[in-house]
Amino acid sequence: xxxxxxxxxxxxxxxxxxxxxxTSCSKDDNNKTIVTPPAKEYFTLWxxxxxxTALQDYVKDVTDPASANFIPAEDRIATFDMDGTFVGELxxxxxxxxxxxxxxxxxATYDAPEDVLETAQEIRDFVRTGKKxxxxxxxxxxxxxxxxxxxxxxxxxxxxVKAYAQQPANGFSGMTYGxxxxxxxxxxxxxxxxxxxTYYVVSGSDRFICRALTESIGIPxxxxxxxxxxxxxxxxxxxxxxxxxxxxxxxxxxxxxxxxKNLKTNKVLQISQEIGKVPVLSFGNSGGDAAxxxxxxxxxxxxxxxxxxxxxxxxxxHANREKALALGEQWRTEGYHxxxxxxxxxxxxxxxxxxxxxxFPVDTPFPAARKIK
Numbered sequence: 001x002x003x004x005x006x007x008x009x010x011x012x013x014x015x016x017x018x019x020x021x022x023t024s025c026s027k028d029d030n031n032k033t034i035v036t037p038p039a040k041e042y043f044t045l046w047x048x049x050x051x052x053t054a055l056q057d058y059v060k061d062v063t064d065p066a067s068a069n070f071i072p073a074e075d076r077i078a079t080f081d082m083d084g085t086f087v088g089e090l091x092x093x094x095x096x097x098x099x100x101x102x103x104x105x106x107x108a109t110y111d112a113p114e115d116v117l118e119t120a121q122e123i124r125d126f127v128r129t130g131k132k133x134x135x136x137x138x139x140x141x142x143x144x145x146x147x148x149x150x151x152x153x154x155x156x157x158x159x160x161v162k163a164y165a166q167q168p169a170n171g172f173s174g175m176t177y178g179x180x181x182x183x184x185x186x187x188x189x190x191x192x193x194x195x196x197x198t199y200y201v202v203s204g205s206d207r208f209i210c211r212a213l214t215e216s217i218g219i220p221x222x223x224x225x226x227x228x229x230x231x232x233x234x235x236x237x238x239x240x241x242x243x244x245x246x247x248x249x250x251x252x253x254x255x256x257x258x259x260x261k262n263l264k265t266n267k268v269l270q271i272s273q274e275i276g277k278v279p280v281l282s283f284g285n286s287g288g289d290a291a292x293x294x295x296x297x298x299x300x301x302x303x304x305x306x307x308x309x310x311x312x313x314x315x316x317x318h319a320n321r322e323k324a325l326a327l328g329e330q331w332r333t334e335g336y337h338x339x340x341x342x343x344x345x346x347x348x349x350x351x352x353x354x355x356x357x358x359x360f361p362v363d364t365p366f367p368a369a370r371k372i373k
Contacts, residue, residue: 042191045184049344051307051337055188058305059195062280069303071280073196078281079271079292082203082210082226085285085309086189088180088349090318091171092358095213096205097123097141098177099164103148112148119144128360138204142261145206146229150256153234154208157254161212170359171318174352178213184345185309186217188283197281200225202271204263204288208254225270230257267292285309293336306336313342316355 046052062071083089091098104112104120112120119140125131134140149157165178172180192199200223203210207226214224232255233246262270268291271279282289282296285308293306308331311317312324319341328338341348 040194042194043184043187045187045346047344047346049340051339051344054305054337055191055307058281058303059191059197062303063195071302075277075280075302076192076195076197077275077277077279078192078197078199078283079202079267079275079279079296080189080199080282081284081286081289081292082201082214083205083285084311085283085289086182086185087213088169088182088317089285090311091169091177091180092127092318093123094205095165095177095180096145096209098127098170099161099209100141100145100148101127102164104144110148116144116147120148127358138263139261142227142258145227146254146258147256149254150229151253153251153253154231155251157208158212161209165213171356172349173354173356175349178216180349181217182309182341182345182348183350184347185283189217189219192281199223200271200275200279202226202262202267202292204261204267207262225262225267225274227262228259230255230259263288265291268295271295280304282306283309285311290334293334297335307339308336309339309341312340313345313348315342316348317341318355318358 043052061067061069062076064070080086083094087095101120101123103110104116105124122131122133122137123141126133149160152160162178166176169175169177169180189199199219201210201214201219203224203226205226207224207228210224210226211221215221231252232241233244233250234253235247235250236244260266260270264287267289271292278299278301279292279296280299280302281304282293283306284290284293289308293308296304297306298304308328310324310328310331311319312321312328313319314321321342328340331338
């Protein structure tokens with residue numbers, strides 16, 4: 001009786017305070033009170049939309065043991081691109097491009113070689129004047145970035161990335177680079193996790209940049225796949241790893257040797273090598289993710305689905321709406337579900353974040369990590 005009275009008193013307090021009470025009470029066979037916790041609410045930051053309905057219908061179907069499309073939990077694999085899929089992309093370009101520009105042109109502790117300097121300048125010209133980037137610039141950047149951070153230990157590089165991520169995101173007020181997550185997409189992670197899915201980040205950006213950025217939202221580092229450079233131990237020199245035994249006091253350092261740029265079909269190859277299973281869900285935002293989507297949609301064993309975000313909100317974010325809408329039509333013809341940032345998201349970055357004009361220069365110093373010369 002006392003327990004029941006206590007529960008009703010708590011409910012009354014919540015009602016008076018304006019809170020919604022979803023908790024229910026019942027009695028078991030021994031007349032003991034059973035408290036049923038409130039049902040968890042998902043997708044509070046979404047508007048009702050076709051893409052969200054498709055996702056929820058899919059998950060409900062494949063997690064139902066009575067369904068012909070049931071997928072065991074160990075095979076519920078979802079892959080997510082990062083930039084432009086759940087991390088802001090246009091401020092005013094990729095985070096890793098902005099970071100290289102800073103490293104080469106503004107970090108007085110680093111003396112860049114000529115080819116790396118040229119690459120960083122091309123990023124700056126693109127960002128500040130709109131000058132077109134050279135063809136195949138993604139590969140040019142990858143080679144330059146490998147050189148620019150060569151010699152840093154993994155801990156030093158992680159600290160360097162996180163320090164830069166604390167800077168205000170150019171083109172916005174109320175947000176740093178490290179906070180620039182699409183809040184509605186974070187709800188997708190939560191929903192999938194609670195329904196027995198394991199999700200992986202599969203990005204064209206540097207693996208260790210992705211790890212540094214996604215640590216704050218609880219994505220385990222062993223579920224992050226990205227661009228890779230070769231690593232050495234600190235005293236290994238030019239000796240191949242098969243001929244060298246790392247000492248107990250050594251660290252791992254980055255080298256200037258690029259292993260892979262994780263775009264297009266390279267994403268599929270990395271998924272196969274590192275996950276070892278074909279995904280059943282895939283999320284992306286660009287042509288660089290189409291191969292990953294097609295790999296999931298071609299899953300020979302299970303029902304699958306793929307989703308593309310389009311950056312069609314030019315009020316709350318920096319976007320080319322006309323281009324985004326054209327891409328949306330293209331993605332639909334490819335069999336992908338399309339998520340409209342303008343129509344489907346109640347918010348993008350959360351309360352207190354406002355789009356502004358880009359400002360230059362943005363050369364605010366930050367506490368750089370110690371670097372090995």
